[in-house]
Each structure stands twice: as C-alpha cells, then as structure tokens.
Amino acid sequence: MSIVAYLRDESEGLPESLFHGRDIRVMVGSSTCSLAKAAAEVMRCVEEALLGFQPNALLVGVGCNGMCYAEVLVEIARKGGPYILYANVNPTNAPLVIDHFTTYVKDPIGASNKFFGKVELKKLSEEPFYSLQERRVLRYVGRIDPYSIDEYIAVGGYKGLKNALEMSPSQVIEEVSKSGLRGRGGAGFPTGRKWKFVRDSQGDQKYVICNADEGDPGAFMNRLAVEGNPFMIIEGMTIAAYAVGANMGYVFVRAEKPLMAERLGWAIRNARERGYLGENILDKGFSFDIEVTLSAGAFVCGEETAMLRAIEGGRAMPRHRPPFPSTEGLWGKPTLVNNVETFAHVPLILANGSQWYSTLGSGMSKGTKVFCLAGSVMKTGAVEVSLGTPIKRLVYDIGGGAPYGTRIKAIQVGGPSGGCIPAKYFDYGLDYESLTSLGMIMGSGGIVCLSDSDCMVDIAQYFLTFTTAESCGACVPCRVGLIHILNTLTDILNGKGNLKDIETIIDISNVIAKTSLCGLGKTAPNPILTAINYFREEFLEHILENKCRAKMYKTHGFNLNAIRRGKARLAFRIPRKR
Amino acid sequence: MLLSFCGDAYEERFATMISFRGTSHPKGLRNLLQFDRLRMSLDERISKVLSKIEPKPHMLISALQSLQDSIGYLPEQAIKAAAERVGVPVSKAYGVATFYHQFSLKPIGKYLVEICFGTACHVMGAPDVYREFEKVLGLEEGEDTTSNLKFTLRKVRCMGCCSLAPVVRIHRDIYGKVKLLQVKDIVAKYE
CATH class of the missing domain: 3.10.20.600 (Ubiquitin-like (UB roll))
Structure with missing residues (x-):
C-alpha cells in the first residue's frame, strides 16, 4: 500500500510550546496497535532519516489516533504549518516520508510531481473516517506525548481541575449533572447522580475507582485513550475525588494490556511530581493519590462489586446489590466506580461548561x-x-x-x-x-x-462459550443455565438439534436474565436472544436441513476459480459494494 | 542528541518500546536471565520476590503475579509462601490462584504463544490460526506445552488490537493480521 499524506487544516495546528524550541515535530504512533505493525522499527528509521534531512527536529512517540487500519501513522508538523499526517508507513518507506515533507515545505507542486505514485496527498478534512467524527476525548490522542505532562497542559489540560477547585464540591456535581453525562461503561447510569450518592454517604474514608478492566472482546477505546493521553483520566479522577470527598483512588487495569498500566503508572508519578496529585493539590488544601492495580485476568472483574473484591485481593465474585458500592464499597467504605471514558469526559465538562457539553448528543x-x-x-x-x-x-x-x-x-x-x-x-x-x-x-x-460468511449460530455459540468460561460460579442460573444453552447450541451447530430447542433456549435465557446475581449473568443471554430474534431462519436451517449458509458462502462464494472450472456453484449472488 | 528533551525518561521508555517487537531481549540479556535462574534455588527466588511485597492481605494477587513473573508458573510452595507472607489462609491463596486466567499451576514453556480469541479475531479466523500453531508446534489434542518446554500455546480473551485481527502475541511481541502461511516463519524466529 502506498503512503497517503493527509494535510491537516490550519485550525488543527499545535501550540508553539509543543515544539520545545525546534522547528519540526515528528510524531510516530506507538500504542499497542502501532507496535504490532513494527512502529518501533519505523521510529528508528525515521530517526535515521531525520539526521539526514532535518537535524533539528523533535521526535516524539504518541498514541494511536484511531485510524488503526492505516498504521503506522507518522505526523510531521512545522511551526506555523503545514501539518501532515502520513498513513501506511512501514520501516522500508519511512525515509520517503521525511523526504516528502522536506520537499513539500519548499515546493508543494514539485513534491507532488517528484513523489507521483509513491505518496498520495489528500486533505484530512475530506477523509470521511476523520471528518465525520466529533473528536472531544480523542482530540489530542495521537498528537501529544503520553509521557509528558507539559504537553498535556499545553493543549489545555488541567484547566478543568483548576476550575473545579475554585468551585464547591456540590457545585462540581451540579455541573456534571447538568451536562447530562452518563456512564460510558455500558449501563448508562447518570454520572452526576452517582457522584451525589457517594457524596451523601457517611464515612471517614471514601475511594474513587477507575474501571479500566476493558474485557469486552471487540472494544479497545479505553486502551486507546489511556495509551494516548493518560493524564485526562487522572485529571477526571482527581475532579471526581474532590467532588465526592475521597482521598485515595485506584485504577484497575486489565493484565492483557500492559502498556496501558505502564503509561498510567508513569503519568501518575509525573503528576505527583508536579503537584497535580498527592498532598495539597495546587495549594488548595485538597489531597488525593492514585494507585494502579493490575487485574489477573477475569472478565467478571468488569462488574463493579467483583472488581472491588479483586482489589481487596480475593476471588472476583460479585455480591448482591444493594448495598451499592456508593454506600458500601471497597473495604466497606463509600466508593465511586466509573469507567475510563466517563472520567475522560469530566475535565472537558469542567473546562468548557455543561452547556457546551450538552450541545452534542440526542434526547x-x-x-x-x-x-x-x-x-x-x-x-x-x-x-x-x-x-x-x-x-x-x-x-x-x-x-x-x-x-x-x-x-x-x-x-x-x-x-x-x-x-x-x-x-x-x-x-x-x-x-x-x-x-x-x-x-x-x-x-x-x-x-x-x-x-454473509459469518454464521449467526456460530457467533451465538462463541459468545456462550465466552460467558460460560468467564462465569464466576457464584449463582446457579448463570453457572448451570449457560452450560445448558451452550450444549443445546452445540447440538444445533452439529446438526443434532430439534425444533423444540429454540424454545428451550429462550426459556432458559429468560430465567438467567431475571435471576442472575450480577450484570454478567443478566446480560449473557442477550447475544443468543437477539440472534434468535433477528436470524431465526439460520437456526431453522441448521436444525431442519443441517445446512449452514455462511459455510456455503465461505466455501463457494469466494472460490471463483472453482466456479470457473465448474466445480462449485455460486451459493449466492455476490452483492455489489454499497 | 535528537531525542534528548525528556532526559533519562526517554531512555527508559524507549527501551520498553523496543522490547515490544522482534529485536527485544538481546541474547545476552536472555542468557543472563537464564543464568540468574539457574544460580538461585526456588526457595531463594521465592523469598527474594516476596521480600518486596507489602505484608497485607490485599497484596495477595500482586504477590502471586510477581512470583509467576519470576518463576514462570506457581508451584505449590510458592502459593504457600505467598499466603504466609500476606497473612491469608493457604486455601484462600489457592482459590485465588485457580480463579484467574493469568495464573498457571503447571510449568509453562519459555515462550508463551497467546492467540487472541476476541470477537473480531474469531470472525477473522483465530480458530484456524490456533490450529495452525498447534500443527506447527506439533502439539497433540489437549496439550498446550511442547515437550521441550519451549512453547506454551494459550487462548486469551481480547488483547485490544481488534483492528488488526487475528492477533498473536509471543513473549511481548505482537503480530497483527496473521496469515496461516506466516505461522511457520513466526515460530522459526523463536526456535
């Protein structure tokens, strides 16, 4: 794939202090997804090339800005512009990027001639993947150094905390309530109301916990946000702690994402050194500190009461609610538990006001x-x-x-x-x-x-396998019920199902959803219920005809050579691209 | 120097970054670690690791994590020692060690080959990749560690690189968009 160079608008410039007295700032993506595509080697190659072309440049490792399909991303900025984001960079073509930028700065038209066929220049505002987004949390992810608190402050960080410390705690809660922010972890509980519960709970010691145990397969937004801008989460937690009256916080990080834990730990140390954490924050007489706790790998830890048990050093088994953690949480003390993304929104609300925040969104x-x-x-x-x-x-x-x-x-x-x-x-x-x-x-x-080549019965079985393995075993409906559904589904997949099975699955699912102890069990039947609800015909095909249309599509739909030789028939018309 | 604005901080983090990809762990360092392992007996290593752990019950998971990092798995005496150090019953420590996926009570290979089984990876063919690894490493059905204790194959839950599915991680190096034909080459790097 050839390199694509996206020219940023003037309005997306970087403040001068980010250049640290140099002319050129080169930003290489270095989060987990970039590193999987050899970002470390790209960084070395870029460094070598810079010595030749731009000896006075600054090289920074940054997070991924979300365009994971075009990794590795390299952004080069010159003081006052232009700002160019290069996509699809690899160790071989990395020097080309530097060469292109150097030429482009001197002579834009000459550059497009010289690099014709090698580098394609586009405007970033014309790339729908980027321009259709509303980037608030991710605004500076992928542009600032996740290890440097100065860069975070330079792009407006810690403004929210300063504003918050000017207000009274109840005013902060009022502001968050007015913004309409709801928990981004899944259930969508109003954040302001949760904070108020913790604030109103009696207790000499209160805790703030950031749930960074991002276990949902298919979700990596927390990793992206933390690896790109960990200070945002720390600032959010500090504001929350001030509002609810806590002085100790924990971040519970998933063991499968070690880079996230490392960057958070670094950021916490950095913030402590600069007086944004620890004793007497910003000389306002408020003290708060954060510790990183590594999960040992259990999906159920995402459930708040299970997570509390894990932090206490035991088996992560959820307990009955109420009492909610807001009244009886970690070690029996009032505890505020929020998701990474929820905390990331808080500094923005405090810095720009709840009015600004609620301009986006619906209902x-x-x-x-x-x-x-x-x-x-x-x-x-x-x-x-x-x-x-x-x-x-x-x-x-x-x-x-x-x-x-x-x-x-x-x-x-x-x-x-x-x-x-x-x-x-x-x-x-x-x-x-x-x-x-x-x-x-x-x-x-x-x-x-x-x-079309994904079988819905197989997907349902996949999720059931997942939840069955991850069920902690505390309550019967989840522990026993899920295995029954899984066995029935496996029978259907192997062509041994009968028509009664579908009703049986629905029955058991409804019982599990109503009677389970925690969120894992209550929501575990969702994938299978929605699959049956919307794709019943695929289940029926498996049961009645022992036929899987996805498998047919997979073996015949793509094997054009076999079709040409008359050995296979096209299972379905290949749909046109939308 | 070009990259000097962060001072020593930079050296440290650049080192971590590099260690995430192929060139990591230069042979010398690896040998040194091996040497270290051979020189110290198991008991010495356990007490050395545990001496850094704060003796409080909530440190149990950290203690077990550090022990596993150092030894590679959790032998019986390590669990007992950890329980004693943080002051909880051995039964509780054993319960914790068997509850979490991270802990292994059996010796594992030198290189842990982790195949991501997240939704995206499942859809993009992780089961095939897993079977291919099994074939290349010569593992029988139900086995997960090669007989020479070099590789351990393991299914893990999402690693958060869903956009590069299917994903494989070997000893901190991450490989994205793994194709079946690449598997042999990837394994050869660690032989």
Missing part, C-alpha cells in the same frame, strides 16, 4: 462516545461520534462498508453483553434508548461487523 444521551469498528469493514479503528449517530453512518460512511465482494449483514454491539443488530435496523441511532428498544445494551461500545 437523554448527551455528548460523544468512542466506538470501535472491527471485523468485516474496510476501515477498522476507533471513532468518536456524538451519541445518536445512525448506525449506517458509522458503518458505511465512516467505516467504508464491507470489503469488496461481501456484504455486512449485521453488527455485534457491546460484546458478550450486547447483541446483534441486523442490517434492516441500521437507521437506528447509537444511543442508550434505541439500543435498549432493540433488546440489548450499549456495553462498552465495541462494534464488530459481521458479513
């Missing part, structure tokens, strides 16, 4: 949300759009639709607690209410696009 769902696109879609990555954005806009306009020769038949939203939405409902908006009306919850917001 009861205010603000923006980061969704992750993966699976059978052209442009995979993370996008931030306002809540209520129609699904088709996200999948087709931003994501670019399915790869050639396939068609998106459904999307899977929210991992094992979400469900499948068939293509006919793609007019629905992505917000808490619409998704509830379709029989699922938003979850963390991971969207996996499923094409």
Whole structure:
C-alpha cells in the first residue's frame, strides 16, 4: 500500500510550546496497535532519516489516533504549518516520508510531481473516517506525548481541575449533572447522580475507582485513550475525588494490556511530581493519590462489586446489590466506580461548561462516545461520534462498508453483553434508548461487523462459550443455565438439534436474565436472544436441513476459480459494494 | 542528541518500546536471565520476590503475579509462601490462584504463544490460526506445552488490537493480521 499524506487544516495546528524550541515535530504512533505493525522499527528509521534531512527536529512517540487500519501513522508538523499526517508507513518507506515533507515545505507542486505514485496527498478534512467524527476525548490522542505532562497542559489540560477547585464540591456535581453525562461503561447510569450518592454517604474514608478492566472482546477505546493521553483520566479522577470527598483512588487495569498500566503508572508519578496529585493539590488544601492495580485476568472483574473484591485481593465474585458500592464499597467504605471514558469526559465538562457539553448528543444521551469498528469493514479503528449517530453512518460512511465482494449483514454491539443488530435496523441511532428498544445494551461500545460468511449460530455459540468460561460460579442460573444453552447450541451447530430447542433456549435465557446475581449473568443471554430474534431462519436451517449458509458462502462464494472450472456453484449472488 | 528533551525518561521508555517487537531481549540479556535462574534455588527466588511485597492481605494477587513473573508458573510452595507472607489462609491463596486466567499451576514453556480469541479475531479466523500453531508446534489434542518446554500455546480473551485481527502475541511481541502461511516463519524466529 502506498503512503497517503493527509494535510491537516490550519485550525488543527499545535501550540508553539509543543515544539520545545525546534522547528519540526515528528510524531510516530506507538500504542499497542502501532507496535504490532513494527512502529518501533519505523521510529528508528525515521530517526535515521531525520539526521539526514532535518537535524533539528523533535521526535516524539504518541498514541494511536484511531485510524488503526492505516498504521503506522507518522505526523510531521512545522511551526506555523503545514501539518501532515502520513498513513501506511512501514520501516522500508519511512525515509520517503521525511523526504516528502522536506520537499513539500519548499515546493508543494514539485513534491507532488517528484513523489507521483509513491505518496498520495489528500486533505484530512475530506477523509470521511476523520471528518465525520466529533473528536472531544480523542482530540489530542495521537498528537501529544503520553509521557509528558507539559504537553498535556499545553493543549489545555488541567484547566478543568483548576476550575473545579475554585468551585464547591456540590457545585462540581451540579455541573456534571447538568451536562447530562452518563456512564460510558455500558449501563448508562447518570454520572452526576452517582457522584451525589457517594457524596451523601457517611464515612471517614471514601475511594474513587477507575474501571479500566476493558474485557469486552471487540472494544479497545479505553486502551486507546489511556495509551494516548493518560493524564485526562487522572485529571477526571482527581475532579471526581474532590467532588465526592475521597482521598485515595485506584485504577484497575486489565493484565492483557500492559502498556496501558505502564503509561498510567508513569503519568501518575509525573503528576505527583508536579503537584497535580498527592498532598495539597495546587495549594488548595485538597489531597488525593492514585494507585494502579493490575487485574489477573477475569472478565467478571468488569462488574463493579467483583472488581472491588479483586482489589481487596480475593476471588472476583460479585455480591448482591444493594448495598451499592456508593454506600458500601471497597473495604466497606463509600466508593465511586466509573469507567475510563466517563472520567475522560469530566475535565472537558469542567473546562468548557455543561452547556457546551450538552450541545452534542440526542434526547437523554448527551455528548460523544468512542466506538470501535472491527471485523468485516474496510476501515477498522476507533471513532468518536456524538451519541445518536445512525448506525449506517458509522458503518458505511465512516467505516467504508464491507470489503469488496461481501456484504455486512449485521453488527455485534457491546460484546458478550450486547447483541446483534441486523442490517434492516441500521437507521437506528447509537444511543442508550434505541439500543435498549432493540433488546440489548450499549456495553462498552465495541462494534464488530459481521458479513454473509459469518454464521449467526456460530457467533451465538462463541459468545456462550465466552460467558460460560468467564462465569464466576457464584449463582446457579448463570453457572448451570449457560452450560445448558451452550450444549443445546452445540447440538444445533452439529446438526443434532430439534425444533423444540429454540424454545428451550429462550426459556432458559429468560430465567438467567431475571435471576442472575450480577450484570454478567443478566446480560449473557442477550447475544443468543437477539440472534434468535433477528436470524431465526439460520437456526431453522441448521436444525431442519443441517445446512449452514455462511459455510456455503465461505466455501463457494469466494472460490471463483472453482466456479470457473465448474466445480462449485455460486451459493449466492455476490452483492455489489454499497 | 535528537531525542534528548525528556532526559533519562526517554531512555527508559524507549527501551520498553523496543522490547515490544522482534529485536527485544538481546541474547545476552536472555542468557543472563537464564543464568540468574539457574544460580538461585526456588526457595531463594521465592523469598527474594516476596521480600518486596507489602505484608497485607490485599497484596495477595500482586504477590502471586510477581512470583509467576519470576518463576514462570506457581508451584505449590510458592502459593504457600505467598499466603504466609500476606497473612491469608493457604486455601484462600489457592482459590485465588485457580480463579484467574493469568495464573498457571503447571510449568509453562519459555515462550508463551497467546492467540487472541476476541470477537473480531474469531470472525477473522483465530480458530484456524490456533490450529495452525498447534500443527506447527506439533502439539497433540489437549496439550498446550511442547515437550521441550519451549512453547506454551494459550487462548486469551481480547488483547485490544481488534483492528488488526487475528492477533498473536509471543513473549511481548505482537503480530497483527496473521496469515496461516506466516505461522511457520513466526515460530522459526523463536526456535
């Protein structure tokens, strides 16, 4: 793939202090997804090339800005412009990038002639993947150094905390309530109200916990936000602690994402050294500190009461609520638990006001949300759009639709607690209410696009395998019920099912959803119920004809050579690209 | 120097970054670690690791994590020692060690090959990749560690690189968009 150079608008410039006295600033993506595509080598090659072309340049490792399909991303900025984002860079063509920028600065037209066929120049504002987004949380992710607090302050960081410390705690809660922010972890509980509960609880010691145990398969927005800008989360937690009256915080990080923990730990140390954490923050007499706790890997830790047990050093088994953590949480003390993304929105609300915040979004769902696109879609990555954005806009306009020769038949939203939405409902908006009306919850917001070659029975079985393995075993409906569904589904997949099975699955699912102890069990039947609801014909085909249309599509639909030789028949018409 | 504005901070983090990809762990360093492992007995290593752990019950998981990092798995005596150090019953420590996926009570290979089984990876063919790894490493059905204790194959939940599905991680190096034909080459790097 050739390099694409995206020219940024003047309005997206970087403040002068980010150049640290140099002329050129080179930013190389270095989050987990970039590193999987040899970003470390790209960085070395860029460094070597810089010595030749721009000896006075500054090289910075930054997070990924969400365009994961075009990794590795290298952005080069000159003081006062131009700002060019290069996509599809690899160690071999990295020197070309520097060469192109040097030539472009001197002579834009000459550059396009010289690099014809090698570097394609476009405007970033004309790239729908970027221009259709509303970037608030991700605004500076991928442009600032996640290890430097100075850069975060230079782009407006810690303004929110300063404003908050000028106000009284109840005013801060009032502001957050007015903004309409709701928990971004899945259930969508109003954040302001939760803070008020913790504030009103009696207790000498209170805790603030950031849930960074991003376990939903298909979701990586928390990793992206933390790896690109960890200070945002720390600032959000500090504001929350001030509002609810806590002086100790924990970030619970998933073990599978070690870079996230490392960058958070670094940022906490950095903030402590600069007086944004620790004793007497900003000389306002308020003290707060944060510790990073590494999870040992259990999906159920995403459930708040289970997470509290894990932090206390035990088996992560949820307990009955109430009492909610806001009254009896960590070590029996009032505890505020919020998701990474929720905390990331807080500094923005305090810095710009609740009025500004609630301009985006729809109805009861205010603000923006980061969704992750993966699976059978052209442009995979993370996008931030306002809540209520129609699904088709996200999948087709931003994501670019399915790869050639396939068609998106459904999307899977929210991992094992979400469900499948068939293509006919793609007019629905992505917000808490619409998704509830379709029989699922938003979850963390991971969207996996499923094409015709994905069997819905297989997908349902996959999620059941997942939740069965991850069920902690505390309550019977979840522990026993899920295994029964899984066995029945496996029978259906192997062609041993009968028509009664579908009703049995629905029955057991309803019992599990009503009687389970925690969120894992309550939402575990969602994938299978939505699959049966919207794709019943696929289940019937498996049961009655022992036939899988996805498998047929997979073996015949793509094997054009076999079709040409008359050895296979096209199972379905290859749909035209939308 | 070109990259000097962060001072020593930079050296440290650049080192971490590099260690995430192929060139990581230069042979010398690896040998040194091996040497270290051979020189110290298991008990010495356990007590050395545990001496850095704060003796409080909530440190149990951290203690077990550090022990697993150092030894590679959790032998019985490590669990007992950890329980004693943080002051919880051995039964509780054993319960914790068996509850979480991260902990292994059996010796694992030198290189942990983790195949991501997240939704996106599942859709993009992770089960095929897993079977291919099984074939290349010569593992029988139900086995997960090669007989020479070099590789351990494991299914993991989402690693958060869904946009590069299917994803494989070997000893901190991450490989995205793995194709079946690449598997042999990837394994050869660690032979």
